[in-house]
Amino acid sequence: MSYLRFDKTLLTNLEESLPREILRTNRSGAYHSSTIVDCNTRKYHGLLVIPIPELDDENHVLLSSLDETVIQHGAEFNLGLHKYHGDNYSPRGHKYIREFECEKLPTTLYRVGGVILKKEKLFVHHENRILIRYTLVDAHSDTILRLRPYLAFRSVRQYTHENSQASRRYDVVENGIKTCMYPGYPELYMQLSKENEFNFCPDWYRGIEYPKEQERGYDFNEDLYVPGYFEVHIQKGESVIFSGGVSSIDCGTLNELFDNEASRRIPRDNFKHCLINSAHQFLNKQGDDLYVLAGYPWFKCRARDMFISLPGLTLSIGEVDKFKQFMQTAVKAINAFINDEPCDLKIYEMEHPDVLLWAIWTIQQYAKMVSRENAKHEYGQLLYDILCYLTTNKHPNLEVHGNGLIYTNGREKAVTWMNSTVNGRPVIPRTGYIVEFNALWYNDLKFVGDLLSEDGSNDWTDKIQALAEKAGKAFVDTFLNEYGYLLDYVDGDMMDWSVRPNMIFTAAFDYSPLDAKQKKGIVDIVTRELLTPKGLRSLSPKSGGYNPNYVGPQIQRDYAYHQGTAWPWLEGFYLEAYLRLYKRSAISFVERQLINYEDEMSSHCISSIPELFDGNPPFKGRGAIAFAMNVAEILRTLNLLEKYDNQ
Known part of the structure; x- marks a missing residue:
């Protein structure tokens, strides 16, 4: 059958x-x-x-x-x-x-x-x-x-x-x-x-x-x-x-x-083959350039989505050459941006402050899944150029402060992945020290510092490592609160105590300023308040403004978009953090979580995963019918699971 x-x-x-x-x-x-x-x-x-x-x-x-x-x-x-x-x-x-x-x-x-x-x-x-x-x-x-x-x-x-x-x-x-x-x-x-x-x-x-x-x-x-x-x-x-x-x-x-x-069609005869077929559908080849469309039917190629999606859509299914082809286009866009040069590539939102941070994370996945030596040879200069650009405060909306953390102005314009707006204003004005930006920053500094010093350290790599240590200490002091979870953003005296999923990245990344006990505290609260069968809620039901149902007219949906809806791509990072903490003993739990997505293969958009789900039962799929980051992160999780299974 x-x-x-x-x-x-x-x-x-x-x-x-x-x-x-x-x-x-x-x-x-x-x-x-x-x-x-x-x-x-x-x-x-x-x-x-x-x-x-x-x-x-x-x-x-x-x-x-x-x-x-x-x-x-x-x-x-x-x-x-x-x-x-x-x-x-x-x-x-x-x-x-x-x-x-x-x-x-x-x-x-x-x-x-x-x-x-x-x-x-x-x-x-x-x-x-x-x-x-x-x-x-x-x-x-x-x-x-x-x-x-x-x-x-x-x-x-x-x-x-x-x-x-x-x-x-x-x-x-x-x-x-x-x-x-x-x-x-x-x-x-x-x-x-x-x-x-x-x-x-x-x-x-x-x-x-x-x-x-x-x-x-x-x-x-x-x-x-x-x-x-x-x-x-x-x-x-x-x-x-x-x-x-x-x-x-x-x-x-x-x-x-x-x-x-x-x-030439790959049969959709099991869960993974469905996801692989879906991954291929986000490819958009225009001449010699390759793009990742963020989703169907209305999304274009968005820079943040592209970098988050690339490892899952390519490396996790063994398509290394395709990863390199995508990166050839991406590198041209990055170089044009950091050198303030005109660019006719169809990659949108390159100016968002976390895009270059996610680009480094993408190369980090290539180093882990393919070869550190190849990553250094092929992308070492790019990594150096990006960090030089950021550490000298050339980015229009990302500033390295004296404590080592990065600061972003998000009061007037939505600058994070939580980007819904009403009347031109962010629904969630995340600004100042933003938790996932700084988790990425610390991880990227450590990764690049380690990678580029493998053949011997120098003044520049020593400086990057020192900046990482300073940022790591300031991260804990700034974000970790007395209840054992991380503030979502901090801007001067203003602190957002909402329980949101953006803290999970700090427990998932290879380099984290948190110790094992602190990471477990993050995973525990995310499990209790944010985990659903279809991803992590964008806001805890216990936090003010919880609005889990993405329904109704546009303005109503904009207010609900990141106020309690569940996002599968976030669960990819959650399950990565869970595997880091509990290793082989976590395998059965991760498998049970993934079964919830196999159910989606025969509903909504057949053999793909929609953009988001309602945060309350019955967790109905909403938004775009196929979403690249969701498909990518579940494929990457399957790949991680196979590695733990084989240990």
């Missing part, structure tokens, strides 16, 4: 099937996403969603969906599904679905009378092209397959509505047509692997609704343009492939292309 298989009972129950989504990417920024019954419930959903850099920096939905109709003896059975006003779904094609599985490719099996039709979807890697293969598994008489494309040609941030500016013009190409609704957009080529008839029958399908947008307090309806439909005769045992792309293709090559691409 397939690891990811859903039967008729679940699929025909829309309350169960519509919350389950699928995502496939081309590893160059484009994607296909919908629900497992192919009913789009977000404005971000679509069969072909691609970046169009000539227009803007957003993705654009070209082909929203493709409705299939099976025709026998003149009787038509429409397999499509759309939501309209008043909780009306039409044409309710989900009632014909017998099963859906996505171990290798998203595959839907329909049964209409004596007809059994299989549909398999595949997104071609590094090309803006979706392929759908229809196979007539069984039929007792002549069968016609009708395909009706729904076109949007709009940004994922907007909607399209019936208008007179949309072009109805189309041109005939091999086994299909090409069309473009608006100037500036590329032509959309829709072609089949077999000769067919295109019937030009232009119309707008009005009032299609997206309930996920309605839940989030946004506009939620649009009109989609249908230029007509394709009809093709299909025989029992025959396969017909539909191609939707921004360039023409030789239709005679579609079968071979589909088979070749399918053979």
